[in-house]
Amino acid sequence: MAQEDLLKKIIAHSKEYGFIFQSSEIYDGLSAVYDYGQYGAELKNNIKKYWWDSMVRLHENIVGIDSAIFMHPTVWKASGHVGAFNDPLIDNKDSKKRYRADVLIEEHLAKIEAKIDKEIEKAVEKFGASFDEPQFRATNQRVIANQEKIDVIKKRFVAALEADNLVEIKNIIEDCEIVCPISGSKNWTDVRQFNLMFETKLGSVTDEANIIYLRPETAQGIFVNYLNVQKSGRMKIPFGIAQIGKAFRNEIVARQFIFRMREFEQMEMQFFVRPGEELKWFELWKATRLKWHNGLGFDPKKYRFHNHDKLAHYANAAVDIEFEFPMGFKELEGIHSRTDFDLSQHQKFSGKKMQYFDPELNENYVPFVIETSIGLDRMFLSILSNAYDEETIKQEDGKTDQRIVLRIPPELAPVKLAILPLMKKDGLPEKATQILDELKYEVNCIYEEKDSIGKRYRRQDAIGTPYCITVDHETLENNTVTLRNRDTMEQERIPVEKVKQIVVEKTSMTNLLKKVN
RNA sequence: GCGGGAGUAGCUCAGUCGAUAGAGCAUUAGCCUUCCAAGCUAAGGGUCGCGGGUUUGAAUCCCGUCUCCCGCUCCA
Numbered sequence: 001m002a003q004e005d006l007l008k009k010i011i012a013h014s015k016e017y018g019f020i021f022q023s024s025e026i027y028d029g030l031s032a033v034y035d036y037g038q039y040g041a042e043l044k045n046n047i048k049k050y051w052w053d054s055m056v057r058l059h060e061n062i063v064g065i066d067s068a069i070f071m072h073p074t075v076w077k078a079s080g081h082v083g084a085f086n087d088p089l090i091d092n093k094d095s096k097k098r099y100r101a102d103v104l105i106e107e108h109l110a111k112i113e114a115k116i117d118k119e120i121e122k123a124v125e126k127f128g129a130s131f132d133e134p135q136f137r138a139t140n141q142r143v144i145a146n147q148e149k150i151d152v153i154k155k156r157f158v159a160a161l162e163a164d165n166l167v168e169i170k171n172i173i174e175d176c177e178i179v180c181p182i183s184g185s186k187n188w189t190d191v192r193q194f195n196l197m198f199e200t201k202l203g204s205v206t207d208e209a210n211i212i213y214l215r216p217e218t219a220q221g222i223f224v225n226y227l228n229v230q231k232s233g234r235m236k237i238p239f240g241i242a243q244i245g246k247a248f249r250n251e252i253v254a255r256q257f258i259f260r261m262r263e264f265e266q267m268e269m270q271f272f273v274r275p276g277e278e279l280k281w282f283e284l285w286k287a288t289r290l291k292w293h294n295g296l297g298f299d300p301k302k303y304r305f306h307n308h309d310k311l312a313h314y315a316n317a318a319v320d321i322e323f324e325f326p327m328g329f330k331e332l333e334g335i336h337s338r339t340d341f342d343l344s345q346h347q348k349f350s351g352k353k354m355q356y357f358d359p360e361l362n363e364n365y366v367p368f369v370i371e372t373s374i375g376l377d378r379m380f381l382s383i384l385s386n387a388y389d390e391e392t393i394k395q396e397d398g399k400t401d402q403r404i405v406l407r408i409p410p411e412l413a414p415v416k417l418a419i420l421p422l423m424k425k426d427g428l429p430e431k432a433t434q435i436l437d438e439l440k441y442e443v444n445c446i447y448e449e450k451d452s453i454g455k456r457y458r459r460q461d462a463i464g465t466p467y468c469i470t471v472d473h474e475t476l477e478n479n480t481v482t483l484r485n486r487d488t489m490e491q492e493r494i495p496v497e498k499v500k501q502i503v504v505e506k507t508s509m510t511n512l513l514k515k516v517n
Numbered sequence: 518g519c520g521g522g523a524g525u526a527g528c529u530c531a532g533u534c535g536a537u538a539g540a541g542c543a544u545u546a547g548c549c550u551u552c553c554a555a556g557c558u559a560a561g562g563g564u565c566g567c568g569g570g571u572u573u574g575a576a577u578c579c580c581g582u583c584u585c586c587c588g589c590u591c592c593a
Contacts, residue, residue, distance in 0.1 A: 008586085012528080012529095015528090016527085016528070016543095022584095022585085027584095028566070028567085028583060028585090029584060029585070031584080031585085080593095081593090089518090089590095189519095196592090196593090216593090217593080249592085260592085312593055314593095315593090401553085402554095403553085403554080422551065422552065452550085452551070452552090452553085452554075453551070453552050453553065454552070454553035454554055455555085456553090456554090457553050457554085458553070458554050459554085461553095472551090484552080491552070491553090
């Protein structure tokens, strides 16, 4: 199957069978926002449980928190999000290229600067050892003229940035006659502000001073609670804090289904370690996280590491775990060695000591941090694209037949068991309901009596239900049912009393957790 | 934001030259058969994305607009 088609099919299938709906669909939808339906919500919860239990339950030194989405605005100044991600953007209408308006102006300034440098270079050659640069800068007419230009532009530019005056920024670009490097034209759009973070107002009275942000990452909720957790939990380094929660990014465009959404969910763990030991832990978490993915039993070739050559200013090592989505290998999880950047920043901005006293070393330090951060929605999509299968079946009479089956790992499947009376009469529905009433306390069950048995099996395949039991006349005689396996379509006859044991055993999260521990 | 494509029933789509809106599947009810979808009968379901214009008359022609898809752009 062509890969583009696969994504389309997954989107259609997700909608048809109640996994994912577009947000506000009856109002024409809301771009890049999606809702999880009845089976989607179940699957998502199971993924969360797999992650949470493997992190928090299986590691004595990792605890989980649930911090608020709203945080003090200074958090985002400290983290660098306020300064670094408010970019004024401008498009050239001819080349269709987009630029950061501030970068265009800075490059223009650099060009003038280069002219001055050239003058100085020439002068150095001319005057040799007796060259006096400050004096030359103060007297040379061309240098003075260019320096004046720079000063004037800089002054306007700084004032415009401070006042958030986008019109003035465009005026500067026009006045400087800055051209697009590709088209060479000055045919610019207006300057628009790109804000990564969603803003909202705290309090019922609208007031500029009360702007707060919807968090663009959950990590900061962990960092601001680092001291609370460390002290109240008497945590000793190395230790980790895990969290699952929503984050919000106002992307310019956000497409490819749930791969990039404006509102999304992250599963993050920040692991605090001794300075100098971070790279050892980085390697350990790389291996641990890949093992977690492979625990699901999908083709290992679908996962790969991608090393970051260009590191963010706060990181000294970074790697992505990429998954082969229908649209190619894309980031699924990031593992970053974040140094002591975040805690140090918060120490600086809050004035609170973020240091840890290490009794073994008998010294204080700001811990270094290894972060593992995985997109829950991306994880969901990776499971769907791994699981979606169109299978051609050869029937006994030689005809071929197609079935669509979601081969979701049984431990994560939204519904574990379907209970089906073979016929809607002769007391079979009553018997089936009886069984349902017992088993619904153990696993998520579905009861269905409509349509032929084959049709019902196929419907369960389509939502990935690993097991179906069918109640027939023999059940009434000897209390046995047929147990039908989703993947093999094979059936076996078993006593009703054994159903619980078999299904619980095959679908329990414990299976996965034991594999990855 | 730019370029291209699309929007008719829950889904997939047809709808001729402008004249009462169609099919298959799905849904609901009933009947029959009963262990791997597509048996029979009946029923329900449409502001033809939205708004305007031309016309006696618009799903169809014109203009605008919204949403989705693909590509570009952006992406810690």
